[in-house]
Amino acid sequence: MHTDTERCVRAVRSKDARFDGWFFTAVLTTRIYCRPSCPVVPPKPENMVFYPSAAACQQAGFRACKRCRPDTSPGSPEWNARADAVARAMRLIRDGVVDREGVPGLAARLGYSTRQIERQLLAELGAGPLALARAQRAQTARLLIETTGLPLADVAFAAGFASVRTFNDTVREVFALSPSELRARAARVTGGDTGAGATGPGRTRGAGGTGDGRGAGRAPGTPGVIALRLPYRSPLNPDNLFGHLAATAVPGVEEWRDGAYRRTLALPHGHGIVALTPRPDHIACRLSLTDPRDLTLAISRCRWLLDLDADPVAVDDQLRTDPLLAPLIDKAPGRRVPRTVDAAEFAVRAVLGQQVSTAAARTHAARLVTAHGTPVDDPEGGLTHLFPDPEALAALDSEALALPRSRRTTLTTLIGALAGGSLRLGPGSDWDEARARLAALPGFGPWTVEVIAMRALGDPDAFLPTDLGVRRAAAGLGLPSTPAALTARAAAWRPWRAYAVQYLWATDTHPVNHLPV
Known part of the structure; x- marks a missing residue:
């Protein structure tokens, strides 16, 4: 643009x-x-x-x-709506791959040479992968400088800088203030408390801003907890977004408590616990991390989980052109696609949820968590474990699972593919290639493949024409209800069919479509 x-x-x-x-x-x-x-x-x-x-x-x-x-600013919605190499690279950079694996690691994940990736990013974004990662580090540094009491040397390494000198030079170059001047300025704005108030003097209007200028702060009286505001583009309808996450929450890993969705996070340098609360002009986010180096990644994954970088106006304008969908959108605009913080975790849960109720799927997942998840402490709630990664699940005894034999085979084959590296799911996945690899596994039909593409991979055009809830909603609206006819009608909704699914699902009274009371 x-x-x-x-x-x-x-x-x-x-x-x-x-x-x-x-x-x-x-x-x-x-x-x-x-x-x-x-x-x-x-x-x-x-x-x-x-x-x-x-x-x-x-x-x-x-x-x-x-x-x-x-x-x-909220991230560009373009990177979540495209499947090309540049968009995949941007999703991986946002996920911290360059900081952890360097540009060669980024290129290897995408299947290109480093020169090809640098050339493509420079042509479209005016900056290469190192500059893009540097800008992200600068943003994290500012957040830590202004909202925590960490010594500035610790801030430098927590934000991903290789040296204090590079940290000082970057902050001064980007913000025209030294780190100590930036912290002092924030303290003046907040009345002397570095960790409890505003990070900018001006009011940032509109949903793309931070609401009232208060970007982040330490939670009063809670050491180690960082409270910040996640901006988004208006409108945002929280009903199905938080309703879905709360209704399908795995005990021990997720919970709804005091108006917030809370969950544990497995991160490269440790683990974390996040509480996310919908507000009129932002999402309130409370993060507790065992290692502050994971802050950038934790924020990125929370934004991805809640689909906060979407452009709801563009989505709704396209879907509103269908006269049978238009009343749903006019009634409750701004629906988002509830995603996940870990694609492999969601794939496992999708298999556990095949042909069973929401309650049964939660029970199956909770058993896996208790047996194979890493225990964590949660002083503020009832979270007990991290969801086990594929390597931990590779040791499970399939005969002990209370699942049909065919489902056990599906689950163990998936876990083996994820643990062995023949199947990689995440922000850098090629959507078509991932679909093909999933479909080749036993027990993976179109519904399972598409729900993983929608919620784990973030494909905004993923579609579930065989889903019973979608078909019922379609019939109730006068849309075609057979999968083939509905797919043909939905061609006009592209590339936003995943959002159309959210509007169709929301016609039902199931708890996933409503904020918990």
Whole structure:
């Protein structure tokens, strides 16, 4: 979009928050870059230059605006809606692959050479993988500087910097302040408490912002807990999103408590517990981590879980063109696709849920967790374990599972493929290749493959025409109810058929479609 100058200028002049994250505005006279919804007076059009990423702005010598905090914009919805190499690379960078495995690791996961990946990212985003990862590290550093009492040297390594010097240089270059100046400035804004208040002086209007400028803070009286606000584009309907997560929660791993969805997180350097609460203009997020180096990844996975980088206006406008879907969208716009924090975990749970009730699926999963999950402490709730990874599940005794023999074969074959590496599911997966590999496993029919594509891989066009709930909803609306006819009708909904499924499911009174009381 950044190449459409006229459209970008209109968005900046109208301070349209829907475009936050789609592009960034760099001002030639001030050498500052902003999000489109920045509350300051827009510069003259001839002084604006538009970039597709914050990293490209930084690489061109611009620093982040202190008022609108462009580094905290929602991510571009484009990377979750595309299946090409650039979109897969962006999802992997957001998931921390470059920090953990370097550019060669990123390229290997995508099946390209490092030169090919660098060239493609530079052509489309104006920055290579190292610059994109650096921009993400800078954002994490600012969050830790402003919202925790960690010594600045510890912040440097927690944010992923290789040295304190690189950390100091990057923060000064991106934010025009040294780390200590950034912390002192945040303390002045919050009345002297580094960890309990605002991270920016200006109000960030629109759902793309942080609501009232308070990006994050330490939870009062709770050592080690970081509280922050996850921005999103309006509208967001929390009913089916949180309802689904709460109704299908695996005991010990997930729970609904005091208006929040809580779960454990398995992370590269340790583990964490997150509590996510829907608010009118943001998602309140409380993170407890055993190692602060996992902060960036934990935030990324929470955003992915709740589909917060979606563009609901684009989705709903497309689906509303079908006159039979339009009333559902007008009644409750902004539905998201409830996803997962771990694709392998969801695949296992999808098999456990084949042809059984939600309650039975939770029971089966809870037994696996108790037998093979890693125990954790949860002082604030009832969480007890991490969901076991494929390597841990590889040791399970299939004969001990209270499942039909065919289902046991399906589950153990899946676990073997995941543990052995012949099947890799995650943000960098090629959606078509993953579908083909899943379909080749015994017991994987179209429904299981598509629900994994929808919720674990994030394909916005995944579709479930054989799902009983979808067929019932379709018949009730006057849509075709047979799988073939419904698929033909749904061609007009592409590339957002996964969202159409959410609207169809929401016509039912099942608890997954409602916030728990």
